[in-house]
Amino acid sequence: MKLLLLSASPHKEKSSTFLLAQEVLRGAKEEGASCEILHLDNYKVFFCKHCEICHKKILKCSLKDDVTMILDKMLGSDGIILASPNYINQVTALLKALFDRSAHFIHCKRLEGKYIAGVVTSGSGQNKEVLDYMAYYGHTCGAQYSGGVSGLQQFGEDKKTEAFKLGKQLVADIKDKKQYPQQLQFIEQGKQHFARIIKLRQNDWVEEYKYWLAKGWL
Numbered sequence: 001m002k003l004l005l006l007s008a009s010p011h012k013e014k015s016s017t018f019l020l021a022q023e024v025l026r027g028a029k030e031e032g033a034s035c036e037i038l039h040l041d042n043y044k045v046f047f048c049k050h051c052e053i054c055h056k057k058i059l060k061c062s063l064k065d066d067v068t069m070i071l072d073k074m075l076g077s078d079g080i081i082l083a084s085p086n087y088i089n090q091v092t093a094l095l096k097a098l099f100d101r102s103a104h105f106i107h108c109k110r111l112e113g114k115y116i117a118g119v120v121t122s123g124s125g126q127n128k129e130v131l132d133y134m135a136y137y138g139h140t141c142g143a144q145y146s147g148g149v150s151g152l153q154q155f156g157e158d159k160k161t162e163a164f165k166l167g168k169q170l171v172a173d174i175k176d177k178k179q180y181p182q183q184l185q186f187i188e189q190g191k192q193h194f195a196r197i198i199k200l201r202q203n204d205w206v207e208e209y210k211y212w213l214a215k216g217w218l
């Protein structure tokens with residue numbers, strides 16, 4: 001089982017959020033998972049230009065940076081841990097930029113069958129909106145959300161324990177193919193919405209339309 005940790009703090013190895021995320025990894029590894037870590041700040045992630053090439057030709061992009069490599073790694077993982085400090089009640093711009101560049105994942109629900117976990121730290125410890133947004137991102141790409149852990153920048157042992165348990169939960173969800181009915185309902189609604197759009201734009205978004213046909217979703 002392969003997990004991918006996307007760590008979105010510019011503090012990289014010294015990031016509090018990353019330290020908390022490492023506890024998630026410790027829990028996951030104890031259950032047999034392997035994990036790759038990407039500090040997004042080590043990579044070039046340009047802003048989406050909304051050229052729509054990725055909808056016409058799947059995973060092709062007009063921008064020459066590291067995003068296709070990162071998206072490929074997301075596709076190759078069973079579970080993705082999103083770790084970001086809270087920047088004004090949001091993920092960092094770096095992580096948001098990556099999300100924006102993955103619009104094809106949204107159109108074609110490319111994270112379907114995968115599970116997401118969220119990790120956030122902040123000065124206030126008030127991180128619900130950020131975790132909710134990570135869960136929303138996962139759902140909009142078709143993934144279910146195993147849960148999130150968040151705390152203060154100087155988090156305590158209680159948070160480490162919570163994070164460790166979350167790592168185990170993530171692995172258990174992947175192994176059991178856990179179904180969260182409310183989440184699946186939300187994901188299905190999103191899919192129905194895109195079924196209409198993909199049909200409407202079939203002459204423009206040729207490869208995405210073909211993808212939907214091949215999946216038997218239309």
Ligand SMILES: Cc1cc2nc3c(=O)[nH]c(=O)nc-3n(C[C@H](O)[C@H](O)[C@H](O)COP(=O)(O)O)c2cc1C
Binds near residue numbers: 015086
């Ligand atoms: C641009 C910016 C915006 C921030 N916004 C918030 C915020 O809205 N609420 C909060 O509690 N902390 C906020 N913080 C503080 C960070 O979330 C906090 O220091 C975090 O734990 C840093 O994590 P890191 O070490 O993983 O980078 C902000 C920090 C920066 C640099």
